[in-house]
Amino acid sequence: MRDNTNLIVVSAILPIHIKKENGKYQVHISPGGLVTALKQVLHKRKAIWIGWAGSEKITPKMKNLIYEEGKKEGFLLYPVSLTNKEVEDFFNGFSNSIIWPMFHTFQYYCRFEPEYWKAYREVNKKFARYLKSISTEEDLIWVHDYHFFLLPEYLEKLGLKRKTAFFLHIPFPNPELFFKIPWRVEILRGLLKYDLIGFHTFVDRKNFLDCIDGLVKDVNILSTDPITEIVYNGKKVKVGVFPISIDFQTYQSLAKKSKKEEFPFKDKIVILGVDRLDYTKGLIHKVKAYKRFLEKYPRFHKKTVLVQAIAPNIKKIPEYDQLKIELEHIISETNGILGTPDWTPIYYFPRRLPFEKLINYYRFSDVCWINSIKDGMNLVAKEYIASQVEDKGALILSEFTGAAAELRDFACLVNPYDIEGCADALYRVLSKDSEEKRYKMKKMRKHIKHYDISWWGNTILETAFGKKIQDFPELKEDIPLHELLKSF
Ligand code: GDG
Numbered sequence: 001m002r003d004n005t006n007l008i009v010v011s012a013i014l015p016i017h018i019k020k021e022n023g024k025y026q027v028h029i030s031p032g033g034l035v036t037a038l039k040q041v042l043h044k045r046k047a048i049w050i051g052w053a054g055s056e057k058i059t060p061k062m063k064n065l066i067y068e069e070g071k072k073e074g075f076l077l078y079p080v081s082l083t084n085k086e087v088e089d090f091f092n093g094f095s096n097s098i099i100w101p102m103f104h105t106f107q108y109y110c111r112f113e114p115e116y117w118k119a120y121r122e123v124n125k126k127f128a129r130y131l132k133s134i135s136t137e138e139d140l141i142w143v144h145d146y147h148f149f150l151l152p153e154y155l156e157k158l159g160l161k162r163k164t165a166f167f168l169h170i171p172f173p174n175p176e177l178f179f180k181i182p183w184r185v186e187i188l189r190g191l192l193k194y195d196l197i198g199f200h201t202f203v204d205r206k207n208f209l210d211c212i213d214g215l216v217k218d219v220n221i222l223s224t225d226p227i228t229e230i231v232y233n234g235k236k237v238k239v240g241v242f243p244i245s246i247d248f249q250t251y252q253s254l255a256k257k258s259k260k261e262e263f264p265f266k267d268k269i270v271i272l273g274v275d276r277l278d279y280t281k282g283l284i285h286k287v288k289a290y291k292r293f294l295e296k297y298p299r300f301h302k303k304t305v306l307v308q309a310i311a312p313n314i315k316k317i318p319e320y321d322q323l324k325i326e327l328e329h330i331i332s333e334t335n336g337i338l339g340t341p342d343w344t345p346i347y348y349f350p351r352r353l354p355f356e357k358l359i360n361y362y363r364f365s366d367v368c369w370i371n372s373i374k375d376g377m378n379l380v381a382k383e384y385i386a387s388q389v390e391d392k393g394a395l396i397l398s399e400f401t402g403a404a405a406e407l408r409d410f411a412c413l414v415n416p417y418d419i420e421g422c423a424d425a426l427y428r429v430l431s432k433d434s435e436e437k438r439y440k441m442k443k444m445r446k447h448i449k450h451y452d453i454s455w456w457g458n459t460i461l462e463t464a465f466g467k468k469i470q471d472f473p474e475l476k477e478d479i480p481l482h483e484l485l486k487s488f
Pocket of ligand 1: 276
């Protein structure tokens with residue numbers, strides 16, 4: 001980046017949020033993959049990060065707390081306040097009760113309230129006004145995720161000329177789903193005002209281009225791979241595929257220091273799950289499949305445990321409360337039916353694990369199981385791989401994650417809807433020869449080590465500044481699944 005350029009990052013939520021508890025302000029780490037990834041990219045970069053800090057009013061004391069937290073990480077945090085109504089209609093409403101479910105193929109969870117759309121436009125406008133007050137023409141504004149499809153439109157309406165890049169952290173749906181959204185054309189036209197748009201996979205980009213093709217007139221495609229260039233209303237837009245990743249070296253070095261004595265499940269075969277509480281993560285399907293595995297393969301009784309950590313969600317949506325009830329029910333039912341006084345089949349942690357503990361669990365678990373119904377990427381898969389410093393372990397990975405596009409040759413792919421198939425996959429993974437598992441883990445580690453979070457951040461930023469990049473990972477989304485399913 002040029003010396004006089006500021007990088008201004010925009011996300012709905014800052015990496016920390018503040019809550020007043022017992023009369024005192026408490027700082028909480030915001031959950032989720034976006035925060036994990038961006039913190040690693042912005043660490044020590046000259047960057048301003050703007051977003052909501054979890055509170056309606058921002059007092060000078062809170063501002064100071066937020067500033068100090070950002071300083072520790074090496075960037076400046078600027079909080080934008082949202083009213084309770086905006087949180088309800090923009091955040092919990094349009095963003096998380098329309099876009100999130102629809103883009104993850106849960107169309108029946110969508111609530112298409114016109115009020116939500118109104119609030120979505122208002123909040124995008126509010127962020128544009130805020131950007132006007134802090135940015136200059138030299139800056140790059142890097143916008144994250146589905147809360148801000150309309151931001152460049154409002155920047156333009158305010159007469160601001162800014163270089164803008166957008167990255168979508170969730171999948172982009174195919175036209176059959178996307179076309180159901182009442183405000184579909186406005187969303188696409190809004191997106192086309194960015195200078196650069198990034199997706200995790202080729203399938204996401206194809207879906208986006210197919211939606212454009214069906215709904216927006218007079219779009220010209222100039223070139224395709226690796227970066228697609230399109231012209232709309234006389235403006236050039238670059239559309240790229242940048243699979244997000246992790247800070248491989250940090251996970252690897254912390255995992256090397258992690259101690260087996262601190263691992264609480266030493267004498268068991270451990271199957272690990274680490275997810276946010278979300279219906280997209282396939283948690284109920286996972287517990288059902290694990291139960292089926294134990295019923296089908298009783299020789300694993302008392303030998304295995306499923307350790308499932310579930311970080312709470314900041315989004316306040318009724319579906320999450322319902323999911324928690326159902327999940328706790330099915331976990332206690334499974335433990336009740338199959339457990340014995342000296343064996344609990346499922347350990348469930350309904351809280352955020354401290355980072356050191358998470359690394360310890362990654363390092364010493366025999367299998368990591370990601371069962372998402374749909375997932376943009378899934379960083380847990382990559383964090384587990386980076387922590388397997390002895391090339392042990394195996395990854396069970398849903399076909400419907402972005403990570404599967406990169407890791408499909410070496411992970412054990414599963415269809416999360418197929419309970420019987422997942423149970424058998426777990427059996428195959430546990431019965432496989434350890435040399436073969438080691439070979440596959442080595443291959444995955446080599447890939448993640450090269451295409452790490454620095455690669456992701458640098459590639460997007462350099463593309464935004466017009467540099468031609470040639471080093472892109474090979475995404476094997478076109479290999480027929482039948483070729484892969486027999487491989488594990
Ligand atoms: C969105 C997209 C995409 C989880 N539990 C604990 C904990 N975590 C951390 C993990 C990981 C992050 O949260 C979760 O990231 P994911 O990528 O798996 O999923 P989402 O939150 O849904 O993220 C996703 C991502 O954005 C990035 O683009 O990959 O597809 O949905 O970093 O480690 N961290 C700690 N304790 C926990 O209990 N410390």
